[in-house]
Amino acid sequence: xxxxxxxxxxxxxxxxxxxxxxxxEDQGCLQLIAQRLEAVGFRIxxxxxxxxxxxxxxxxxxxxxxxxxxxxxxxxxxxxxxxxTDPFEPVIRDGILYGRGAADMKSGLAAMVTATERFxxxxxNHKGTLAFLLTSDEEGPSVDGxxxxxxxxxxxxxxxDYCVVGEPSSTDKLGDxxxxxxxxxxxxxxxVHGIQGHVAYPHLxxxxxxxxxxxxxxxxxxxxxxxxxxxxxxxxxxxxxxxxTGAPNVIPGELKARFNIRFSTEQxxxxxxxxxxxxxxxxxxxxxxxxxVSGLPFFTAPGALSAAVVQSIKEKVGRTPELSxxxxxxxxxxxxxxxxxxxELGVLNASIxxxxxxxxxxxxxxxxxxxxxxxxxxxxK
Ligand SMILES: [Zn+2]
Numbered sequence: 001x002x003x004x005x006x007x008x009x010x011x012x013x014x015x016x017x018x019x020x021x022x023x024x025e026d027q028g029c030l031q032l033i034a035q036r037l038e039a040v041g042f043r044i045x046x047x048x049x050x051x052x053x054x055x056x057x058x059x060x061x062x063x064x065x066x067x068x069x070x071x072x073x074x075x076x077x078x079x080x081x082x083x084x085t086d087p088f089e090p091v092i093r094d095g096i097l098y099g100r101g102a103a104d105m106k107s108g109l110a111a112m113v114t115a116t117e118r119f120x121x122x123x124x125n126h127k128g129t130l131a132f133l134l135t136s137d138e139e140g141p142s143v144d145g146x147x148x149x150x151x152x153x154x155x156x157x158x159x160x161d162y163c164v165v166g167e168p169s170s171t172d173k174l175g176d177x178x179x180x181x182x183x184x185x186x187x188x189x190x191x192v193h194g195i196q197g198h199v200a201y202p203h204l205x206x207x208x209x210x211x212x213x214x215x216x217x218x219x220x221x222x223x224x225x226x227x228x229x230x231x232x233x234x235x236x237x238x239x240x241x242x243x244x245t246g247a248p249n250v251i252p253g254e255l256k257a258r259f260n261i262r263f264s265t266e267q268x269x270x271x272x273x274x275x276x277x278x279x280x281x282x283x284x285x286x287x288x289x290x291x292x293v294s295g296l297p298f299f300t301a302p303g304a305l306s307a308a309v310v311q312s313i314k315e316k317v318g319r320t321p322e323l324s325x326x327x328x329x330x331x332x333x334x335x336x337x338x339x340x341x342x343x344e345l346g347v348l349n350a351s352i353x354x355x356x357x358x359x360x361x362x363x364x365x366x367x368x369x370x371x372x373x374x375x376x377x378x379x380x381k
Pocket of ligand 1: 071104105138167168
């Protein structure tokens with residue numbers, strides 16, 4: 001049976017896409033969601049920090065607390081002329097809904113809201129607490145969003161037991177992959193100091209390119225670890241490198257480079273930093289290095305939440321999801337360290353951050369059904 005055009009999850013997804021909430025703008029998305037949740041009895045707390053809008057909403061007062069988490073912001077559209085349709089005017093064609101945020105992650109937000117509306121109608125006196133943690137800054141710096149809300153909740157000793165993040169986790173079919181962790185991300189900003197000079201008089205200069213090249217080659221070809229049962233091996237990538245004046249006869253005085261490491265739970269930041277500095281020192285590179293940790297790896301061992309999510313997917317779409325830790329970072333990194341079980345479950349991620357971002361209409365509706373089933377398995381009496 002085709003999905004009716006007036007399906008509530010589909011309509012809400014389209015309403016959210018119409019709000020051009022390019023990070024960290026929220027453009028009224030949270031207001032719209034807050035109204036829907038308030039109408040079914042949620043206590044609403046807005047927690048703006050700087051330019052970022054956040055929402056914490058609860059229904060119930062007891063443990064366990066099951067939280068649905070996500071973001072209203074989207075990445076920029078890129079050149080509008082490359083889109084087949086207006087990115088902020090949702091269009092449905094052949095069972096596919098197009099628009100910026102269709103997959104990442106306005107359909108996920110809509111599915112959480114409509115699942116909640118049906119669940120509360122059927123289980124008004126459910127056990128535990130059903131909660132929402134939403135932000136308008138996941139795609140941006142991620143400083144004033146989920147991270148800050150978690151600090152407030154920690155200070156009030158409000159604990160999240162189970163958290164479903166609605167990020168697009170699926171690969172080929174809805175529910176084929178759920179994420180139970182993510183690798184960490186460590187970046188380095190490297191400056192190699194040399195002495196500028198004429199290429200014909202290299203003994204009077206010190207070429208920073210020659211000095212650092214063997215060290216970078218060693219870093220780029222190194223096997224860091226083999227990963228483990230749940231994590232891919234750690235990877236190192238040089239993302240930027242620059243030196244030279246543009247003239248062919250000048251030895252540069254300085255080289256600047258940036259690199260990033262995506263690391264498994266086999267590593268720690270300290271271990272990575274000491275390995276890398278040891279390599280630069282051994283190659284006698286004269287350098288300065290600034291570090292940025294954008295996320296520590298997190299991992300939720302299979303437990304009550306992943307069991308409920310796996311069962312719900314099996315019941316609704318008849319497949320058993322792979323439990324994965326691949327992909328970029330997500331706001332789960334701020335929630336998991338407090339002891340919460342965190343699982344990411346959402347639509348297909350094939351088109352996210354691309355032009356003509358899209359989602360299958362049927363998947364939007366089915367996802368809402370899966371979320372509702374998770375709520376039942378954990379909170380229904
Ligand atoms: Zn996202």
